[in-house]
Amino acid sequence: MLPLISVDESALERLITTYAMQPVEAKEGETEVTAGDIFQKWRIDHAVRYRLQMIITQWVEELTADALALCLIGPAYFFSFVYFAGPFASMDNPSYSHPPDRMRIEFMCDMLLSQGDGLAYNKVLKETTRDYIEQWKAYASQSSTTTPVAEITPYSSIAAQAFEPVLRKIMIEAKSITRGRRYTPRRFQRDVSSLYENLANGIPPNEIMDDWATGQSRIAEAEAILNAGWVYLISGDDRYAKLLDVSDQWTVTNKLFDLVSKGLEYAEIQRRWGR
Amino acid sequence: MQRQTPYLTAHLLQLSLDRSKALRVELQRLRSQQYPPTGPLLLIELAIRTNEQISEELSAMLADPVLLAAIPTLEVEINLRAKTNLLAYLHLLMQYVQGAEIQYSPSTLVLPLRRLLKKHLRVRDFDFIVRASRWYNYSILPLIEGIQEVFSKADYSSLLAGFPSQFFIIDCPVSEKRNVPIHCMFAHEIGTLYIKDMT
Numbered sequence: 001m002l003p004l005i006s007v008d009e010s011a012l013e014r015l016i017t018t019y020a021m022q023p024v025e026a027k028e029g030e031t032e033v034t035a036g037d038i039f040q041k042w043r044i045d046h047a048v049r050y051r052l053q054m055i056i057t058q059w060v061e062e063l064t065a066d067a068l069a070l071c072l073i074g075p076a077y078f079f080s081f082v083y084f085a086g087p088f089a090s091m092d093n094p095s096y097s098h099p100p101d102r103m104r105i106e107f108m109c110d111m112l113l114s115q116g117d118g119l120a121y122n123k124v125l126k127e128t129t130r131d132y133i134e135q136w137k138a139y140a141s142q143s144s145t146t147t148p149v150a151e152i153t154p155y156s157s158i159a160a161q162a163f164e165p166v167l168r169k170i171m172i173e174a175k176s177i178t179r180g181r182r183y184t185p186r187r188f189q190r191d192v193s194s195l196y197e198n199l200a201n202g203i204p205p206n207e208i209m210d211d212w213a214t215g216q217s218r219i220a221e222a223e224a225i226l227n228a229g230w231v232y233l234i235s236g237d238d239r240y241a242k243l244l245d246v247s248d249q250w251t252v253t254n255k256l257f258d259l260v261s262k263g264l265e266y267a268e269i270q271r272r273w274g275r
Numbered sequence: 276m277q278r279q280t281p282y283l284t285a286h287l288l289q290l291s292l293d294r295s296k297a298l299r300v301e302l303q304r305l306r307s308q309q310y311p312p313t314g315p316l317l318l319i320e321l322a323i324r325t326n327e328q329i330s331e332e333l334s335a336m337l338a339d340p341v342l343l344a345a346i347p348t349l350e351v352e353i354n355l356r357a358k359t360n361l362l363a364y365l366h367l368l369m370q371y372v373q374g375a376e377i378q379y380s381p382s383t384l385v386l387p388l389r390r391l392l393k394k395h396l397r398v399r400d401f402d403f404i405v406r407a408s409r410w411y412n413y414s415i416l417p418l419i420e421g422i423q424e425v426f427s428k429a430d431y432s433s434l435l436a437g438f439p440s441q442f443f444i445i446d447c448p449v450s451e452k453r454n455v456p457i458h459c460m461f462a463h464e465i466g467t468l469y470i471k472d473m474t
Contacts, residue, residue: 065466072395073462080459084413084451177473181394222387229456254453261455265383 005056007162015154016041016048055159059099060170063163066104067174070111073223074183075121075133078108079230082136091140094156102140103160107167109137117171124189125231132234183223195220195228195263200239204259205229206266219270220263229260284347288337291359295330298362302326305369308376311385314404315375317438322365325426325434329358361429371418371444374406381405381452388445388461395465397472401441407449415464416444417471443468 020041023032069077085101094100112133113122122130175182195205205225207217232240233256240259241252302323310316336342342351374380385405392401419442426432445464451457 061467061470064470065463068466068469069459069462072391072465073459076456076459077462080457081463084457084460177469178395222384222390226456226459230459233456257454257456261381261383261453264387264455268383268386 005060005162005166007052007056007158011158011161012048012052015158016045018154019048020044052155052158055096055155056162058097059094059159059163060166062098063104063107063167064170064174066108067111067170068178070108070119071174071178071182074119074185074188074227075112075125075129076223076226076230078112078133079234081105081108083230094159099163100156100160103163105136106140107170109133109140110167111171111174113137117168117175119175119185121185121188124185126193126235128235129231183221187221187224188227191220191224192228192231195224196232196235198263199228199232199256199259200237202240202243202259204266205263206270219267219274222264222267225260225263225267229256229263232256284345284351285337285343287347287351287355288333291355291362292330292333292337294359294362295326295333298326298366299323299330301366301369305372309378310372310375311377311380311382311405314402314442315372317402318368318372318404318442321422321434321438322368325361325365325431328431328434329362333358357429361425361431364425368422371404371406374408374449375404379449379452380407381447381455381458384455384458384461391462392465392468395469398441400439401443402439403443403445405445405447407452408446409449410446411448411450412446413448413458413460413464414446415467416446418442418444 066077066081082105090100091102092100094103098104111118113130114120115122125133191208194208198205205228206220208220208224209215209217233253240256241247244252244255246252246255302319306316306319306323336351336354347355382405388405389403392403393399419440422438422442423432423435426435445461447458447460
């Protein structure tokens with residue numbers, strides 16, 4: 001993957017020149033000197049390029065782990081990411097180890113919804129769920145709303161530009177190495193709506209009735225249970241809240257999470273009985 | 276009656292044995308807690324086995340009149356230091372068990388997580404601990420290299436027989452321990468394992 005990344009050489013040269021011209025802290029009475037006065041240019045060049053390479057390597061790993069997470073459990077990973085990290089998201093403040101959240105969120109939205117290289121969940125998601133992801137995509141796609149303050153900023157803009165051509169490649173690779181073991185939109189479509197109805201009615205989402213006439217049921221996969229929990233939470237469906245007779249959103253969310261947890265637990269017990 | 280000299284070797288050995296006995300009490304307390312299968316108990320059992328062996332060897336040294344007849348030789352000091360360093364390491368290792376108890380961790384997720392890891396990792400011989408921590412983040416820490424290095428330095432590698440070749444600590448924020456759907460964040464950590472597994 002890394003050989004595919006080419007950085008903007010002119011931007012990099014400007015960065016190297018900036019570092020060479022940076023004043024080095026001088027002791028009292030000493031003449032102020034710059035990094036370029038002390039170090040040969042090739043040393044500064046090497047140090048800047050090395051740091052940029054480290055950042056790009058780390059970022060590739062992080063974005064690949066995001067892509068793999070979507071392949072392993074589907075949209076549930078994206079929902080948990082924005083739910084957990086959203087309020088704290090450093091949208092435009094990347095670190096040496098992590099790309100900016102704006103890039104990660106936009107990348108994940110693309111991977112979930114796009115056809116071909118992506119996972120094509122757009123075909124199987126309900127309108128409210130798809131709309132939720134598209135809103136995040138619109139938010140992440142708009143230009144920076146905050147002023148980046150991190151020391152890494154000059155590197156990150158070069159790194160971010162270099163990433164554009166490889167994002168598709170990361171999606172393709174993640175799909176390729178999880179082929180045959182991936183949680184697919186087809187499985188999502190088959191199971192999630194049924195488990196969603198369980199949640200709306202306050203029933204733990206541990207099994208799926210495939211045939212009501214014969215009473216034939218199937219133990220739900222953990223991936224499906226977790227996705228159903230998220231889809232219900234995002235949907236704005238208030239049937240479970242009404243059932244609980246509770247209006248406080250936090251309480252309803254916690255009760256819903258408990259119900260999802262029960263679903264996982266019961267499915268595990270059923271699986272053990274089956275064995 | 277005046278104590279007989281030299282006394283220091285016996286004294287140092289006894290002090291070390293006391294440390295081992297104190298650790299035994301703590302390990303028994305940890306073993307009496309309930310954990311989701313199977314990582315936490317594996318780690319505690321490893322610590323108990325190791326501590327017992329150290330205790331036995333210290334007792335054997337204390338019963339050796341030749342050893343006790345002189346002040347500690349350099350050889351005794353090195354031997355003793357290897358054992359006490361390992362005791363301190365076992366003490367430190369137990370930090371990974373705290374927060375993994377059934378009532379404190381997202382225990383319902385442990386079995387599905389194990390299945391997911393089995394499905395996706397090439398390495399079959401692994402185990403892990405999921406614990407709730409004060410760090411407000413999700414993270415995964417491969418522990419086995421550290422364990423192997425310390426046990427090897429102390430010459431106790433044989434006690435690692437039967438211990439998994441990969442052992443991970445997976446952390447989630449303690450305030451979110453009940454909120455199982457949020458733990459889908461673990462999928463990213465599995466993704467990083469996947470990358471390491473592939474490379």
